[in-house]
Amino acid sequence: MTLQLAVALAGDSFDADHWIRQVRLADEAGLDLVTFEEAFGRHGPDAVQVAARVAPLTRHVGLVPVATTTHTEPFHLSTALATLDWVSRGRAGWQVRISADPAEAALLGRRGPLPVEDLLAEAGDAIEVVRRLWDSWEDDAIIKDVATGRYIDRAKLHYIDFAGEHFSVKGPSIVPRPPQGQPVVAALAHGPQVWEALDADVLFVTPADADDAARIVSRIVPEKKIFADLAVGGHVPGDAATFNGTPDQLADLVQSWWTVSGVDGFRLRVSDVADITEGLVPELRRRGLFQPSARTTLRERLGLPVAVNRYAARPEEIPVA
Secondary structure, three states, X not given: OOOEEEEEEOOOXXXXXXXXXXXXXXXXXXXXXXXXXXXXXXXXOOHHHHHHXXXXXXXXXXXXXXXXXXXXXXXXXXXXXXXXXXXXXXXXXXXXXXXXOHHHHHHHOOOOOOOHHHHHHHHHHHHHHHHHHHHOEOOOOEEEEOOOOEEEOHHHEOOOOEEOOOOEEOOOXXXXXXXXXXXXXXXXXXXXXXXXOOOOOEEEEOOOOHHHHHHHHHHOOOOOEEEEEEXXXXXXXXXXXXXXXXXXXXXXXXXXXXXXXXXXXXEEXXXXXXXXXXXXXXXXXXXXXXXXXXXXXXXXXXXXXXXXXXXXXXXXXXXOO
C-alpha cells in the first residue's frame, strides 16, 4: 500500500489560466485529489464552478470543492456536485463547510449566525439530503425507449421524503445518479465534534506531530480515509502544522508520520503546486512510498467501497412472475 497525496488550492480571485495550470500540475504528478477552498460571497465563480471549469482539462486527479451548508440549499448542492461528477467522469468530491461568520450571514440577511453545534447538526442533515438525492435515480433509470416514447423509467426514480429540523425535501433529483453513485464527501475535522457529527468518507485532520496523528487515527472508525493537513513553504497554515525545509526533509517528515500514525495520506497546503511536484513527489516515488493510481474514479483511487443505491430493489424484493 502506498500513501495518498492531496493538495489544497486557495485564492481570493478567479483566474482561469492560474487554476488550470495548478490542477494540471497535480494531475500530471499523479496526486490523488485537489481541494478548492471557498470563501462564501467571494467575487467570481464559487469553488464548485472552478472545479467544473478545470474538469474537462484533467484526466485523473480527484476534484473536491469546498461548499458551505450554512447558506446553501442541499438540493442545489446535490445537483451541482452530481453535474461535476458527470463532467469529470467520476472524479468529484465535496468538502463540507459550515460558517459562523456574521459577515457571511449578513450577505443573505436570512438569519444571524448560529452556534457551532447547530451548524454541524444542520450540515449533518444537509449531507443526508444530498446523499439521498444522489440515490434518488437508479443507475438504469434512463431507458431511451423510442418505441414507447419513454426517456425515463419512472419506477426507478424515488422520492426521498426527507423531513428534519432543518430541511424538508421531497425529491427526486433533477440530475441522474452520478457516475460514482455517491461522490466522495470530505470534511475538515479539527476534533471529534466534527467527525462524530458528519457522515464524511474522508477527514482532513490537523495533528501537531506524528504521535498526535496516531492518537487521532485511533479515535476514528477505520472505514474513514484520513489525511493529515500540512502547510508547506510559507503558505498560511490555518490550523495545519507548518513545514519549512528541503524536499528531502519534507519526504523524511511525510515518511515518518505515515509510518507512525496510520494516516492514509497528506493534504499539502501550498502557494504553488510546483512547490511539491518538482521535489517532494519525485523523492517519494524514488523511495517507493507514492505511486500514481491507474484507477478511474475518485472512490476507486481512495479505496472506498462501491456506493450501493439505498432505493434500488434488493433481489428478495423483486416480485416473481
